[in-house]
Structure formats: C-alpha cells, structure tokens
Amino acid sequence: MATVAQRRTPSPRELTRVAERISFIYLERCTIHREDNAITAEDADGTTHIPSATIGTLLLGPGTRITHQAMSVLGESGAAVAWVGEQGIRYYAGGRSLNRSAALLEAQATRWANRRTRLEVARAMYRLRFPDEDPSGSSRQELLGREGRRVKDCYRREAQRTGVTWLGRHYVPGDFSSGDAPNQAVTAAAQCMYGIAHAVIAALGCSPGLGFVHSGHELSFVLDVADLYKTEIGIPTAFEVAAEHGDDIGARTRRALRDRINTERLLDRCVQDIKGLLLTHQKTETTLESLDQVNLQSDRDKVLPAGRNYAIEATW
Missing domain, CATH: 1.20.120.920 (CRISPR-associated endonuclease Cas1, C-terminal domain)
Incomplete structure (x- = not known):
C-alpha cells in the first residue's frame, strides 16, 4: 500500500464535477476519519462511510473532530469544508478548496x-x-x-x-x-x-x-x-x-x-x-480547466511559460 507521501494528487479532470456532487452534508457530534478515498463519520450509532469525491461542501457542526488525513482527502477531492454552528445556522470558518486555474x-x-x-x-x-x-x-x-x-x-x-x-x-x-x-x-x-x-x-x-x-x-x-x-x-x-x-x-x-x-x-x-x-465570448471551457499551468506576465499582456530563466533573453 502506498504511503501518504507516495499518493498521487488527482488532476482536475479526474475529479467529480462540482455540478454533479451532493450540495452539502452536515455532520455534528462525531469523529471524522479517512479510509482510502472516503471519509468516515463515527458516533454512538456506528460508522458511516461517505465518498469524498461526491461532496460539494462538508459542514462541520458542534462536537465534530476531524483528522489531518480526512482533511487531506477532502482537499484532494476538491470538497469545500466549513465550520458552522448548531444545525448550520452560523458560519465560523472555511477551508480552502482545490482549484488550479485563475x-x-x-x-x-x-x-x-x-x-x-x-x-x-x-x-x-x-x-x-x-x-x-x-x-x-x-x-x-x-x-x-x-x-x-x-x-x-x-x-x-x-x-x-x-x-x-x-x-x-x-x-x-x-x-x-x-x-x-x-x-x-x-x-x-x-x-x-x-x-x-x-x-x-x-x-x-x-x-x-x-x-x-x-x-x-x-x-x-x-x-x-x-x-x-x-x-x-x-x-x-x-x-x-x-x-x-x-x-x-x-x-x-x-x-x-x-x-x-x-x-x-x-x-x-x-x-x-x-x-x-x-466570461466573455472569447473565453473557452478549456481555459478554465488548465492543469497546473503557471505563467509569467510580461509587457503588452504577453504571457510567458513559467519555470524558465529569462535573464539572458531580450526578445520579450
């Protein structure tokens, strides 16, 4: 079995589209762990398995505890996490969701x-x-x-x-x-x-x-x-x-x-x-789904590939 450090982070194209996910799941008074690519919610009634890739937003109510690995798989799956009050009435804090394009x-x-x-x-x-x-x-x-x-x-x-x-x-x-x-x-x-x-x-x-x-x-x-x-x-x-x-x-x-x-x-x-x-009509769907693409800005709105040293180049 691969260790945590050896697991490959899925690309955006491998993730479930936001539009196809469960809108939100509210949990309270339970402990949330990770098991493979799912999270588990454990309380007095037993353990419930929830596939992380199907979650749009996980709302954590009072009495919840969540492990580092549970947060890790939620981040890899692109699920948003919010800490809320009793029955979701108040919003306290939110976790960063996965996104690759600006x-x-x-x-x-x-x-x-x-x-x-x-x-x-x-x-x-x-x-x-x-x-x-x-x-x-x-x-x-x-x-x-x-x-x-x-x-x-x-x-x-x-x-x-x-x-x-x-x-x-x-x-x-x-x-x-x-x-x-x-x-x-x-x-x-x-x-x-x-x-x-x-x-x-x-x-x-x-x-x-x-x-x-x-x-x-x-x-x-x-x-x-x-x-x-x-x-x-x-x-x-x-x-x-x-x-x-x-x-x-x-x-x-x-x-x-x-x-x-x-x-x-x-x-x-x-x-x-x-x-x-x-978006304007010129923008395309592929622009929004760029995979880990990082660019550098130059003059006259010219975009250059990152990961290169431009110290000796004077043509841009």
Whole structure:
C-alpha cells in the first residue's frame, strides 16, 4: 500500500464535477476519519462511510473532530469544508478548496474593476432573476427599487399560494427564534443558499468579496449569487415548509431545500450562471480547466511559460 507521501494528487479532470456532487452534508457530534478515498463519520450509532469525491461542501457542526488525513482527502477531492454552528445556522470558518486555474478569478476582477462592466453584470444578474423584464439602461438605484418590489411581490404571492399568514420580513441578526414560522423558514433557506453559493464560488476559484450588486463585505459575491435563486427556489420552499406547521422549522427547511436543489440541479445551474456572467465570448471551457499551468506576465499582456530563466533573453 502506498504511503501518504507516495499518493498521487488527482488532476482536475479526474475529479467529480462540482455540478454533479451532493450540495452539502452536515455532520455534528462525531469523529471524522479517512479510509482510502472516503471519509468516515463515527458516533454512538456506528460508522458511516461517505465518498469524498461526491461532496460539494462538508459542514462541520458542534462536537465534530476531524483528522489531518480526512482533511487531506477532502482537499484532494476538491470538497469545500466549513465550520458552522448548531444545525448550520452560523458560519465560523472555511477551508480552502482545490482549484488550479485563475481564469474565472481574473475575469471577475477585470469586470469588477471597471464601473461600466460592473453595472453590466448587475443588470445581467437582474435579467437572470426576472427574465420577463429588461433592465437595459437602468441605474443601480432603479435596479434596487425594481428588485425590492419583485421580492415583496414574491412574499405576497407565496403566502397566498400556501395559505401562510405573512406579516412582513422580520429578522434579528443572531436571534433566529425571534421571528415567526415563515420568517424562520426564510432565514434558514437564505443561510443554506449562501452556503451553497459560497461552495460553488470557492470551487471555481472566484473571490467571494468582489460583488456586483452587494459591496463592502467579504461575502459580497456570495450574496449576489445566492440572490439569483431567492424568488425561484429559496422563498417558495420556505413558505411550503412553514405551511406544514411542524416543529424544528430550520431543519425541515434545510432538508426540503436540499431535495429541491437536487431536483433542480442547482449546482450545475450555478456554475453555468457564474461563467456566463463573468466570461466573455472569447473565453473557452478549456481555459478554465488548465492543469497546473503557471505563467509569467510580461509587457503588452504577453504571457510567458513559467519555470524558465529569462535573464539572458531580450526578445520579450
């Protein structure tokens, strides 16, 4: 058997695509080990084996302990790892996911750094959310006003559809229980969507902080992407759960949202939407899948291969 030092790191082409993975797995009060290319979760009820290559994001709740080798196989598999609070309500820290290309990050930074293209992306995001409207020519203030009206309409529409009493959006940061049942469900759904968006953004190598609608926060782009699916998936699922009148609405919302995400193939959509928003038509899929390709920048946007000494070359 090969030792840890002798194991070969898989290339990106050998890994399971992000769009084909389980969106997230939440574990608490267990010890997580590695066995071959799987992780094991051991608790009082026994041991569960989970193939690491099938995980999009592993959420580690209270009472979890994870070994170095478990983190190693998760890193090799390109799975994101996040340390969260009870039942995934709070996000504490995240582990680096595997990524080999900076193509999307560079495209994001380029479009973000220019005020005109930044507004173009914001308009494109609005068009993705509300395809029946044309935001061309709209200012940022107009986009915000139109978005606010559409979200309010969505709340009223879902309340009428599900028969849930809706008294408006009320959320106290840090106090999940302060809201009524539909507000708790909406909050739980939003937290899940943020985690999923963050996992996809990290897996693609984009910056969570360079947002086009939101700004000034380390997760601005995460909020942007999660909002793309708020009125289509997040809010409707939350109201459906609230209409069931059961206990533990947070957990039930997460399970319902997980099922909806799998049915809708949201991870695949999220990947394609981010690429469509950030990349120009000249960019190709192969550019994003470069295998360990490191280049050097020269003048006039010329790119040179790394790993060479250019001290005696004067032609570039």
